[in-house]
Amino acid sequence: MSPTLPELARLSRLLDASLDLAPAEQERFLAELGPDDQPLRETLQRMLAEARAESAEPGAAAPVAAQDPILDLLPSLAAEAAQSRL
Numbered sequence: 001m002s003p004t005l006p007e008l009a010r011l012s013r014l015l016d017a018s019l020d021l022a023p024a025e026q027e028r029f030l031a032e033l034g035p036d037d038q039p040l041r042e043t044l045q046r047m048l049a050e051a052r053a054e055s056a057e058p059g060a061a062a063p064v065a066a067q068d069p070i071l072d073l074l075p076s077l078a079a080e081a082a083q084s085r086l
Contacts, residue, residue, distance in 0.1 A: 003039075003040070009077075010037065019051055
């Protein structure tokens with residue numbers, strides 16, 4: 001089941017909040033997610049792993065993006081969410 005627009009907006013905020021953390025801090029961040037964010041935990045965890053893989057090997061494509069169609073939807077849904085707030 002695909003996430004809703006509000007879930008994608010929340011996922012984007014969670015990713016922004018955790019992306020620059022060290023791996024151990026990211027794990028702690030994920031462990032401390034509230035009950036409302038638990039459905040997004042697995043996707044957020046995959047996205048963080050992909051970002052770590054990309055930063056470890058610049059230019060290397062992370063296979064996670066090809067496996068998770070949700071990631072392909074984020075840019076257009078984020079733009080749609082931004083437009084709906086105007």
